[in-house]
Amino acid sequence: MRICLVSMPWQSVKLPSLPIALLRARLAESRPGDTVTEYHGYLRWAEFLLESSNGELTPAHYMSVADDGVFHGLGDWVFSGVLYGDPHWRTGVLEEYARGYGVDIGVVRRARSHAEEFVERAVEEILATEPDVVGFTSTFMQNVPSLAAARRLKERAPHIIVVMGGGNCDGPMGQVLHRNHPFLDYVVRGEGELAFPELLGCVEAGVRPVDVPGVCWWRGDEPVANPQSRRAVPPELIPRPDFDGWQRALDASGMADHFEPELVLEGARGCWWGEKHQCTFCGLNGSSIQFRSRPAERMWSDIRHLVTRHRILDLIMVDNIIDMAYFRDLLPRLARADWDLRIHYEVKANLQPEQVELLAAAGVTDVQPGIESLSRRVLGLMDKGTTGAINLRLLRECEDRGITVSWNYLYGFPGENAADYEAVIDQIPALVHLQPPGSVSRLLLERFSPYFDRPELGFRARRPAEMYEHVYDLPERELHDLVYFFDSPPLGIGTDTARRLHEAVERWQRDYPRSRLIVRDGSGDTLVVEDARAGRPQREHVLTGWRAAAYRALERGRGPESLVKALAAAGHEQTLADVEDWLAEQVASGLVFVDDGVHVALATRAAPRKAAGRPAENLKVNPHVMLPLTLPWDRFENEPALAPPVPSVPTVQA
Amino acid sequence: MSMAALDATGLPGVPVRQATYDHVEIDALIELGAEPMSTARVVAFLRDQCARDMTVGWRGRLTGSLDVTPLHHLPPPEALEGAAAERAGWEESHPRAFCHFRRGPGFIVVKDGRDPRFVGRYVLDRPDLVAAFTTCLRPTPLDRLGAAEREAAVTLSKERLLLVIEGVAVTLPSRVREWPASGRSDRPMPEPGSASGS
DSSP: OEEEEEEOTTSOTTSOOHHHHHHHHHHHHHOTTSEEEEEEHHHHHHHHHHHHTTTSSOHHHHHHHHHHSTTTTHHHHHHHHHHTTOTTTTHHHHHHHHHHHTOOOHHHHHHHTTHHHHHHHHHHHHHTTOOSEEEEEOOGGGHHHHHHHHHHHHHHOTTSEEEEESGGGTTHHHHHHHHHOTTOSEEEOSOHHHHHHHHHHHHHHTOOOTTSTTEEEEETTEEEEOOOOSSOOOGGGSOOOOOHHHHHHHHHHTGGGTSOOOEEEOSEESOHHHHHHOOTTOOTTTTOOOOEEOOHHHHHHHHHHHHHHHTOOEEEEOOSSOOTTHHHHTHHHHHHHTOOOEEEEEOOSOOOHHHHHHHHHHTEEEEEOOOBOSOHHHHHHTTOSOOHHHHHHHHHHHHHHTOEEOOEEEEOOTTOOHHHHHHHHHHGGGGTTSOOOSEEEEBOEETTSHHHHOGGGSOOOOEEOGGGGGTOOSOHHHHHHHOSEEEOOOOSSOHHHHHHHHHHHHHHHHHGGGOEEEEEEOSTTOEEEEEEOTTSOOEEEEEOHHHHHHHHHGGGOBOHHHHHHHHHHTTOOOOHHHHHHHHHHHHHTTSEEEETTEEEEOOBSSOOOBOOSOOGGGGSOOSSBOSOOOOTTHHHHTSOOOOOOOOOOOEEEO | OOOOOOOOTTSTTOOEEEEETTEEEEEEEEEESSSHHHHHHHHHHHHHHHHTTOEEEEEEEEOTTOOOGGGTTSOOOSEEETOHHHHHHHHHHGGGOOEEEEEETTEEEEEEOSSTTOOEEEEEOSHHHHHHHHHTTSOEEGGGSOHHHHHHHHHHHHTTSEEEETTEEEEOSEEOOOOOBSOOOOSSSOOSOOOSOO
C-alpha cells in the first residue's frame, strides 16, 4: 500500500515531527512492502504564509501563534473557517474573547485569510503522492488544521482511507473526534506503534479492525470504538526516529534560513514519579503514565547517529521526566564525547549538585524541573515530591552551571491559603539573582489529571475552556469529551494575594539580568558574599568562623537542629538559640531562603552570562497554566533605569 | 580582587591577571603584527577567553599591514598605538560581532556574524578541513601541515575562519561552551519565543 503521513500546523517549525519519524521507522520494520511518503504541512504552511503575505507573515509570526496561541485556540481558529466552510465562522466570538483576555489576534486574522488556499494546495500535494491511506498526527493545535485537510481530502478522493491519531486522540477525545467527523474513517487512540500497522493490515485485507485496540471505526453509519489497550508499547518496539524525510522537506522549504533547526528525541515515555504519586494537576501523560525508558546504550547510539547524520547539535528531549539511570549510563558518556550539544530535558527538582554538574557537562543547557511553587505546603497539596528549599537549591545550582531553568509559578490549589504565599512573596526580593519563573498563573484543569478525574479533590464544577467556542462547532456535551483544558471556579488564594505574587515576580523578571549574589572563599576561614542584587545597596558580607561553616552547610538546606549537628560535626559547638538567631539574621539580609523551617543558602559560586531583557525561552508552551498568559513586560520597558548600586562598607559577621 | 594563575599557554611570558570572576587584565603592551607567532598567540588567547565568557582588558600596538577587521568578535583593546581608527572600529563592531564554533561527532559548525549584514553558517565535515581547523586552534606554521591540510587552511583563511600571518595560521572562531541563562537565543538568529513541540 501507499501511505502518506501528515503533520499539519501548528507544530514547531524548528522541529521535525516525532510521530511521523517514529511511524515511518516502525512501518519500515513492520510493513516493509508499503511505500511511505511524508507531508510536512507545518513547514509548507510557514512557507506559504511568507510567500502569500509578501514576506509580512514570517516564520517568527508562525512561532508566536504556535507558542502562545495554544491557550487561546488561536491556531485552530485560523483553520476553523475552512473546516466549517465559512471564512467568517465565529470571528465575532473570537473578537469578543480576545477583548476579554487582552489577546492580540492581528496575526491570526491575517493568517486565516490564507487558510483556504493553503488547504487546497496541501490536499493537492498529498494527493500527488497517490496514497491509499493518509494518516494525520494531531497534538495540541493540529486538530482543526488536520480536520480541515481531511475533510477536503475525502471530498476530493472518497476512495482514500483517512486515519487520525496522536495525543489529541487519546481516550474519549478520539471517540468524539471520530463520531462527529464522518470523513475520518479511523481514529487511533493511544500509542500508534502497534495499532497503526495492525490497522493498515486490516485495511489491506478489507476486514473491520474489530480486534485492534483503541481504534475507532464505522459499522455502516454507527461509530464503534474499540477499548484502548492497557498494555503500553514496550520500549524495544519504539524504533529510532527516521528524520530523513523531514530533512529533505526542510532543505526544500528554505525555512532553515529563518531559524536554527533542532532535533526531537525520546528517551522515555510515562512518568516514574507519576506512577506512584501523580501530580494532582498534571494530565500530560494521557491515558498511559507507565514509565518506560530506552536502554542508555540505544539512546547513546541514536543520539550519535542522528547528530552525525543531520549535523544538528540542538536536541529537545520530549520525555516527561528523565530516567535517573541515565545519570549513570548515558550522561557521563555524553560528557566524555565532548561535543558541544545543547540539550533540553525535563527533570525532577530534587537533583543533587553533582547531578546538575553532570547535566551541564553532558550538554544539557535547558531543564524544565516542574518547580511550580516555592512553598512546601502548596507543593505537598500538589503531591509534587519536592519542597521550596529543594526547588531553591536547584535554581541556585543551575545558576552556578549556566543551565536555563524553565518554570512557572502556579497557584489556585484547593487547600492553599494566603500565608503560604506571603512567606514566599516577602522573600522574592532576595531571589532576583536566580532565574525567575516565566509566568505566574492560576492552574488550569487538564483532562487526565487527578484534579479532573477526582472531582472530590476540589474541582467539582468544570466546563470546556471558553476558547473552544471559537474552535469547534459542537455541543457542550461533545466538547466535554473532546477538549483538554477546562474552566473551573477559582480555588485557593484570592485576587489580592495573586496580584501581590504577580507584582513580585514581575520585579524578579525585571531585576534578574542585572543581579548577582556570589560567594567566594576569603582569607583564612572566611567566606565573602558579594551582593550585587538589584533593589538593594551593593555590599560585601564577610562570614568568619562557625558562621562561614554554617553558610556552607546550608547549601543543601537544613533546619536549625540539623545545622547545629552539622556544625558540631565540623568542630563548632553552638547552641540552638544562637543558631536560630543567626538564621533569622541571614533571612533578614536575604542571604538565606527559608520555607517551613528549612533554610537554604542563596549565594551562587558563579554567575552565568544572562540573556538581557525578556527571557523568551521561559515562555515556551507549557500546559498547567491558566489564562491569561500575558506578561506585563511592556510596562517596564520605558521605565527609567534604577540608580546604580551604592557601594557600602562590607558587613563582617564574626 | 583575587589573583589567580591563568592557563596562559597561548601567551607565554606575558603577565595576565584575573581581576574578577569574569574579567582578566593583560599587564603588558601587546604587539600586534610585529611578529607572526606572538601575534597569533595573542589572537588565540583572546579567542579562548571569549570561549570562557571572560572579558579582557588589554592595550596594544599595531605594526605592519595586519587587518584587524576579522578580529572584531574578540575583546577590543583599550588602546591601540598607531591605529586609533582601527581600534575605534573594533570597539564599535564588537558588541554585535560574533564568530563561534561547535564541535560534533566528525564535524564542526561555525557561525560567523562579524559582518553585520550577513550571518554565515558553515558545516565543516571534510576531514582535511576539520583537521586544519582543529590543528590551528594552536597557532601553527603552515609548512608544518600536510599538503591536504595546508590547502584546507588556505580555504579556511579565504573564508576568514583562519588568520594567516606571514605563514602562521590561527583559528579565529571561539568555541561555544556556555549559553546565556534564561534564553536559547544564540545571537545569530534571535527570534521571539520558542517551542519544544506543539
